[in-house]
Amino acid sequence: MMFPTKNIDPTQLDAVCLFSGIDHAVRAEALRSAEWTRADAGRQVFEQGGPADALYVLAVGRIKVIQGTAAGQEVLLNYVGPNEVFGCVAVCSDDSYPATATAVVDSWSLRWRRQDMAKLVADHPVIALNAVRYLTGRLTETQMRLCELQTERVERRIAHNIVRLISKAGRNHPEGIDVDFPVSRQDVAEMAGTTLYTASRILSGWQQRGLVELGRQRVTVVDPLAIEEIAEDAAKRTSPFGQAFKAGRRSADPLCAK
Numbered sequence: 001m002m003f004p005t006k007n008i009d010p011t012q013l014d015a016v017c018l019f020s021g022i023d024h025a026v027r028a029e030a031l032r033s034a035e036w037t038r039a040d041a042g043r044q045v046f047e048q049g050g051p052a053d054a055l056y057v058l059a060v061g062r063i064k065v066i067q068g069t070a071a072g073q074e075v076l077l078n079y080v081g082p083n084e085v086f087g088c089v090a091v092c093s094d095d096s097y098p099a100t101a102t103a104v105v106d107s108w109s110l111r112w113r114r115q116d117m118a119k120l121v122a123d124h125p126v127i128a129l130n131a132v133r134y135l136t137g138r139l140t141e142t143q144m145r146l147c148e149l150q151t152e153r154v155e156r157r158i159a160h161n162i163v164r165l166i167s168k169a170g171r172n173h174p175e176g177i178d179v180d181f182p183v184s185r186q187d188v189a190e191m192a193g194t195t196l197y198t199a200s201r202i203l204s205g206w207q208q209r210g211l212v213e214l215g216r217q218r219v220t221v222v223d224p225l226a227i228e229e230i231a232e233d234a235a236k237r238t239s240p241f242g243q244a245f246k247a248g249r250r251s252a253d254p255l256c257a258k
Contacts, residue, residue, distance in 0.1 A: 011024065011027070013027045013030065013031070013057075015083040016057050016083050016084075016085065017084075017085065017130055017133070017134050018055075018057065018085050018088075018127060018130050018131060018134065019127065019130070020130055021126050021130070022124060022126055022127065026124055029120070030112075030120055030127075031110075033112060033113075033116040033117075033119075033120065034110040034111060034112050034116075035110070035111050035113075036059075036108060036109070036110065036111070037056070037108070037109050037110075037111045038106070038107070038108050039061075039063075039102075039103035039106075039107050039109070040103060040106050041103050041104065041105050041106050041107075042102065042103065043102065043103050044100055044101065044102050044103075045063060045086075045087075045101040045102065045103065045107075045109065046087060046097050046100065046101050047097065047100050048066075048067060048068055048096075048097055048098065048099050048100040049096050049097065050096060050097050051096055051097075052087065052089045052090040052093065052094065052095055052096055052097050052114070053090065053113060053114050054087060054090055054111050054112060054113050054114060054117075055085065055086075055087045055088055055090040055091055055111070055112045055114070055117050056085070056086050056087045056101075056109040056110065056111050056112075057083065057084070057085055057086075057109060057110045058080050058081065058082055058083070058084055058086065058107060058108075058109050059082060059083075059108045059109060059110060060082060060107060060108040061082070061103060061104070061105050061106055061107025061108060061109075062079060062080065062081060062103070062104040062105050062107065062169075062180075062181040063079070063080035063086060063101050063102065063103055063104065063107060063109075064076060064078070064079050064080070064101070064102055064104050064187070065077045065078045065079075065080065065086060065099045065100070065101050065102075066099060066100050066102065066190070067098065067099040067100070068100070074190055075190055075193065076187055076190035076191045077099055077142070078138075079104070079165070079168065079169070079181070080101070081168060081169060085131075085134055086101055087101065088131055088134060088135060088138075090112075090114045090117060091117055091121060091127075091128065091131040092128075092131060092132075092135070094114070104181050104182055105181055105182065148160060149193045154192060154194045154198055154199075154202065155202050155230060156230060156231055157192040157193065157194070158188060158191075158192045158194070158199060158202055158203070159227050159228075159230035159231035160192075160231045161188065161191040161192055162188075162212075162219065162221060162227055162231075163227060163228060163231050165179050165183065165219070166179060166221055166224065169181060170221075173220050175213050175220050175222055176212075176213070176220050176221050176222040176223070176224065177220065177221045177224055178218070178219075178220045178221075179218070179219050179220075182217035182218065183217060183218065183219050184217045185199050185200045185203060185214075186199075188203065188219070203219075206227075209226075210222055210223060211223045211226045211227060212227070
């Protein structure tokens with residue numbers, strides 16, 4: 001992978017929610033205190049329970065965030081894409097990381113040590129406000145997913161997560177809409193809060209019906225309308241995801257720009 005240039009243009013932080021509403025000079029100051037960090041595919045960026053000593057913004061690649069339970073199970077909380085923040089707890093607390101961040105593909109991130117970010121926040125409080133807004137959004141999404149786990153059948157939960165994946169990371173593929181990073185059946189099971197056996201059975205059934213094509217760590221949605229219909233009732237309640245999917249379906253460009 002090509003190494004990102006250290007002399008990054010501060011305007012490239014425009015798309016990063018943490019730096020919304022701050023001027024060019026402050027972005028340049030923020031970049032001067034950042035450092036590049038690389039994580040090869042499969043390598044952890046930070047570990048659950050480890051000291052929350054840095055905040056990250058992904059520049060290139062894809063990161064998945066997984067939380068382990070006391071019973072030894074794993075829950076896939078989120079996929080992080082370019083320009084997205086992760087490890088945000090380092091801004092708000094000196095506690096430990098609540099989950100593990102692992103590179104799905106070779107990835108580069110900008111990293112701010114806690115003490116450097118604390119100085120930026122003290123000098124520019126809008127960064128702290130942006131962090132609170134980001135965490136509020138993540139909490140809202142988590143509450144919606146918890147509601148799904150408690151009230152919806154497994155097939156619908158899997159459909160919700162497929163809709164979210166292609167809304168966030170869909171790209172044109174000869175067979176349909178492809179997720180632009182490796183996704184295994186185990187990943188789908190962890191996102192939906194079910195077993196590998198159940199997720200595999202449902203996905204294989206969808207493949208037999210011509211709704212999806214499955215490969216090694218690959219999911220291609222052949223019939224997005226049918227997948228949306230499976231998740232339709234809940235998509236109406238969780239409108240940000242349902243609307244994003246419908247907008248992408250009407251126009252291929254926003255959904256499959258990559």
